[in-house]
Amino acid sequence: MKTIKELMQWRFACQHFDAEKKISEDLLKDLLDTARLAPNSFGIQAWKFIVVTDMELRKKLMPACYNQPQVMEASALVFFCARTDLTGENGVIARHVKLSHDVQGRSDAQSAGFSKMLNDVANSKSPEELKTWLQKQVYIPVEALILAAAEKEIDSCPMEGFSPAEVAKVLELPEYIHPTVLVSLGYRNMEQPKKVRFPLEEVVEFRN
Numbered sequence: 776m777k778t779i780k781e782l783m784q785w786r787f788a789c790q791h792f793d794a795e796k797k798i799s800e801d802l803l804k805d806l807l808d809t810a811r812l813a814p815n816s817f818g819i820q821a822w823k824f825i826v827v828t829d830m831e832l833r834k835k836l837m838p839a840c841y842n843q844p845q846v847m848e849a850s851a852l853v854f855f856c857a858r859t860d861l862t863g864e865n866g867v868i869a870r871h872v873k874l875s876h877d878v879q880g881r882s883d884a885q886s887a888g889f890s891k892m893l894n895d896v897a898n899s900k901s902p903e904e905l906k907t908w909l910q911k912q913v914y915i916p917v918e919a920l921i922l923a924a925a926e927k928e929i930d931s932c933p934m935e936g937f938s939p940a941e942v943a944k945v946l947e948l949p950e951y952i953h954p955t956v957l958v959s960l961g962y963r964n965m966e967q968p969k970k971v972r973f974p975l976e977e978v979v980e981f982r983n
């Protein structure tokens with residue numbers, strides 16, 4: 776079994792996939808299940824992972840994704856979206872507080888305090904700040920998905936090269952779902968280029 780470092784060496788931003796080779800649905804679900812476990816601020820999981828495999832839908836997404844080849848060649852596309860419907864009766868916070876109450880056996884008083892704290896955080900931010908904060912969170916499951924895929928020798932490409940507004944239109948998303956990063960998944964149909972990375976000494980600064 777490869778170490779995380781070996782998986783990081785093995786993976787690369789795949790531009791061309793073998794369009795004939797598909798990831799099984801069970802395996803895809805399992806990779807997404809791993810991504811779902813990623814850490815996130817306060818644990819509220821204000822995200823949605825939208826999986827697209829349908830070719831007709833992909834054709835519609837092509838212009839919104841600047842005609843990048845992965846959109847048609849990959850086995851699956853996963854749009855990582857931030858969701859900003861935090862507050863309110865059916866909001867992410869209320870659902871997370873209830874789930875934490877049930878799963879971790881919090882008392883009603885603890886849950887009420889947790890709910891107040893989370894709502895205060897959400898209400899302290901402007902809509903733009905809220906969106907930025909939540910969009911940062913989705914990059915964590917993105918990397919988890921990439922590594923989980925690599926472990927199964929599945930290639931991937933993280934992609935920000937798309938118009939979020941156009942993608943939202945094609946996918947008919949409600950205004951509180953914000954497409955942030957796309958991960959295309961499949962099997963490579965190209966040589967892996969050499970890694971280009973600054974040396975460790977340049978990237979890392981120890982303050983011992």
Ligand SMILES: Cc1cc2nc3c(=O)[nH]c(=O)nc-3n(C[C@H](O)[C@H](O)[C@H](O)COP(=O)(O)O)c2cc1C
Nearest residue numbers: 786787788790843932933934935936937956970971
């Ligand atoms: C946030 C993010 C957005 C990216 N967007 C695209 C993209 O739209 N299209 C693409 O082909 N590659 C995209 N990449 C891949 C990078 O170009 C690639 O990771 C980088 O050049 C380093 O190469 P490597 O990942 O193969 O080691 C993106 C990577 C990241 C992390």
